[in-house]
Amino acid sequence: MSATLTGKNLIAGRWQSSNGERFESRSPARESEVLGVFPSSSVEEARQAVAAAREAYPAWRRTSRIYRAELFDNLAQIVKREADNLARLMARECGKVVSECRAEVIEGLHMIQYVFGTGRMPIGEVLASEIAEKDAFMRRKPWGVVAVITPWNFPFAVPLWMLGPSLLEGNTVVFKPSEDTPAIGQRLAELFVEAGFPAGVLNLVHGAAETGEALVRDPGVNIVLFTGSYEVGHRIQQLSAEHYDRIVACEMGSKSAVIVCADARLDLAVNCALISAFKTSGQRCVSAGRILVAESLFDKFADKLISAARRLRIGDPLNSGNFTGPVIHRAAVEKIERYNALARAEGGQVLLDGGRMTDGEHAAGCYLSPFIYRMEHRPEVRVLREEVFGPHLALVPFKTNEDAVRIYNDTPYGLSMAVVTEDYRAMRMFREECEYGMGYVNLPCIGAEVHLPFGGVKKSGNGHPSAAGLIETVTHKTAWTVNHSTEVKMAQGLTTDIEGGPA
Ligand code: UN1
Numbered sequence: 001m002s003a004t005l006t007g008k009n010l011i012a013g014r015w016q017s018s019n020g021e022r023f024e025s026r027s028p029a030r031e032s033e034v035l036g037v038f039p040s041s042s043v044e045e046a047r048q049a050v051a052a053a054r055e056a057y058p059a060w061r062r063t064s065r066i067y068r069a070e071l072f073d074n075l076a077q078i079v080k081r082e083a084d085n086l087a088r089l090m091a092r093e094c095g096k097v098v099s100e101c102r103a104e105v106i107e108g109l110h111m112i113q114y115v116f117g118t119g120r121m122p123i124g125e126v127l128a129s130e131i132a133e134k135d136a137f138m139r140r141k142p143w144g145v146v147a148v149i150t151p152w153n154f155p156f157a158v159p160l161w162m163l164g165p166s167l168l169e170g171n172t173v174v175f176k177p178s179e180d181t182p183a184i185g186q187r188l189a190e191l192f193v194e195a196g197f198p199a200g201v202l203n204l205v206h207g208a209a210e211t212g213e214a215l216v217r218d219p220g221v222n223i224v225l226f227t228g229s230y231e232v233g234h235r236i237q238q239l240s241a242e243h244y245d246r247i248v249a250c251e252m253g254s255k256s257a258v259i260v261c262a263d264a265r266l267d268l269a270v271n272c273a274l275i276s277a278f279k280t281s282g283q284r285c286v287s288a289g290r291i292l293v294a295e296s297l298f299d300k301f302a303d304k305l306i307s308a309a310r311r312l313r314i315g316d317p318l319n320s321g322n323f324t325g326p327v328i329h330r331a332a333v334e335k336i337e338r339y340n341a342l343a344r345a346e347g348g349q350v351l352l353d354g355g356r357m358t359d360g361e362h363a364a365g366c367y368l369s370p371f372i373y374r375m376e377h378r379p380e381v382r383v384l385r386e387e388v389f390g391p392h393l394a395l396v397p398f399k400t401n402e403d404a405v406r407i408y409n410d411t412p413y414g415l416s417m418a419v420v421t422e423d424y425r426a427m428r429m430f431r432e433e434c435e436y437g438m439g440y441v442n443l444p445c446i447g448a449e450v451h452l453p454f455g456g457v458k459k460s461g462n463g464h465p466s467a468a469g470l471i472e473t474v475t476h477k478t479a480w481t482v483n484h485s486t487e488v489k490m491a492q493g494l495t496t497d498i499e500g501g502p503a
Contacts, residue, residue: 007038007182007206009045010189012052013199018045023208025182028095028326029317029365035093038182041207046174046214049203053145053172054220056200061142061170068168069119075195076112079105082191086156090184091317094152095328095366096280099320107157111450114468115164124477130492133485140475142170143247144222147215149236151228152180152328153283158466159188161450162225163202165470171223172201174215178228179208180328212236219243223474227251227285227466230387230413230459237462249464249473251455253387254415255289256445259404259430260301261421262294268442269297269420270304275444276418277393278312278370281324283332286416286438286446289388292404295397302374302395306352309370315361326366327390333366336390340371343383343394348373354391377407385411401426405433415456418445437461 007022008015018039027033039045060068079086087101096104124139146166150159159175166173177185189204205211209232216224216239224246226236233250240246258276260269276288293301317325327333333356340355354371370391375384377396384394398404408417414435420442421427427441437456438448448454454467464473483489488496 004034005036005183005186007036007186009039009041009049009206010193010202010204011045011049012055012203013193018042020045023179025093025180026329027092027365028328029092031330031365033092035183038179038186038206041205041211041214043210043214046205046207046211047218049174049205050145050147050215050218050220052200052203053174056198057144057172060172060198060201063170065123065168065170066119068170069116071196072112072116072119072164072168075191076109076116078191078194079109079112083109086184086187088318089187090156090181091325093183094155094181095317095325096153097317097320097322097325100280101317104154104157107450108160111157111160111164111467114451115168118165118471119168129481131483131485131489133483133489135482135484137480139478139480140169140471141478142475144171145220146171146173146223146225146474147218147221148173148175149212149215149224149226149228150175150177150185151285152178153280153285154227155181155184156188157450158227159185161454161467162470163192165468166223166225166474167197167201169471169475171474172203174203174205174221176205176207176212176215179206182206213239216240221246223247223249225249225466225470225473229253233461247464247473249455249462249466249470251285251461251466252459253413254285254287254456254460255385255387255411255413256286256416257290257292257408258288258418258420258445259408260291260293260297261401261404261419261423261426262296263422264294264297264420265422265442266297266300266304269301270308272418272420272442272444273305274308274312276446278309278324278391279444279446281327281368282391282393283327283389284446286448287389288418288445289392290384290394290396292396292398292407294404295399298374298395298397302351305395306372309352309372312370314357314367314369324391327368329366332390333368336368336371336388336392339383339386339388339390339392343371343373343375343392346375346381346383348375348383348394351395377410379410387413401429405430408434412459413456414458415460416440416445418443
């Protein structure tokens with residue numbers, strides 16, 4: 001096993017260990033395995049990191065956008081070189097199966113490549129003017145300092161979605177990785193340093209809620225980019241309301257769903273459901289907690305799904321033959337088990353009685369097998385409305401496609417949905433009537449590509465997308481108007497006569 005890492009903050013280009021409190025990162029697959037010990041950064045350390053980012057900002061924004069893009073090309077080469085090591089570290093630290101971690105490294109690489117390519121794309125528009133001699137432009141400018149606060153479940157790709165556009169556009173950043181995945185966060189910061197990003201442009205502070213809150217409260221932060229739970233995102237929004245120039249882009253919880261219509265291809269539907277619900281042990285923000293199934297297909301679908309779910313291989317995340325590894329930590333196990341019990345209490349008919357796994361290698365880690373139940377839709381049922389974030393799945397029967405839309409929309413969230421159908425009219429109806437940020441047809445409701453918009457509506461987010469769409473969020477549009485005449489000419493017929501006409 002590799003040596004225990006010493007966690008450090010990166011502030012103004014210097015790696016700093018902290019004298020204050022520390023926390024451990026442990027593997028959810030073997031809870032006795034400590035990956036590293038990291039600083040619980042204080043309010044003062046967060047303040048220093050923001051100050052370092054502010055100081056680096058003017059020089060960074062004055063560099064050429066293409067120079068900044070080329071640093072991302074350096075980073076792409078390094079990530080390619082490091083892909084296997086990164087995937088293994090990630091698998092150990094967050095428990096996702098190594099093949100999935102590799103796909104995540106590739107997703108992060110795609111974002112870097114996207115950002116590199118974008119460096120040579122337009123930064124504005126040429127607009128028309130009412131006055132023939134005037135040239136008018138829209139030009140994008142950076143906002144300043146961005147706080148990037150990211151989750152453990154995509155500890156490499158999601159930070160890159162945010163860091164990439166922010167830095168490309170000339171902002172500087174303070175990055176706080178999840179306290180559950182500090183090692184991979186620190187490794188990512190090291191790669192930025194190796195790629196040649198100057199001191200202070202990317203700062204890293206480790207820590208949990210207190211550190212995050214210190215960043216959000218700091219008036220030196222112009223933008224907060226956040227992916228995580230609704231509770232934390234909402235707190236960030238509330239604290240940010242105090243700051244007159246604060247932009248907040250939040251991607252929060254979900255209760256995503258796959259809708260299996262009566263005409264669905266059965267095998268395709270089962271595959272979509274399994275991947276949506278159980279890939280990453282149901283711990284993607286876009287994971288499906290609900291499969292809505294046409295009543296006429298319900299029994300056939302449920303039988304196939306249950307027998308496939310029984311066969312899923314759950315075990316060591318370093319073994320790529322496994323379908324999933326453990327969930328993130330003991331508190332997650334307990335929360336998911338509480339929801340399994342709640343599903344029974346609320347009248348769910350259990351079809352596959354999953355839960356904690358304690359046999360063999362599973363005893364050492366936070367392993368759960370899939371829990372699947374049939375639940376009739378009623379508006380007050382909590383397990384159909386609340387996010388569980390684990391291998392916990394409701395199968396909900398529906399009669400008509402219109403019912404399916406109503407059931408789908410009956411949660412406070414709106415992140416991701418998929419519909420399985422051969423009927424193009426039905427497909428269009430779901431596209432228009434469901435509330436979501438990412439919609440899929442004959443696919444799982446997970447697996448977005450970085451150049452597509454990503455983000456949700458309702459409690460899932462405030463509409464500012466992550467990934468490629470962030471370029472809009474991390475820049476502000478300026479109007480720039482130039483007169484080529486030797487005299488002043490105004491729009492709207494506004495007179496330029498300053499002497500005044502005859503009385
Ligand atoms: C997340 O779960 O927080 O769409 C991000 C997907 C991935 C990203 C998920 N590309 O499943």
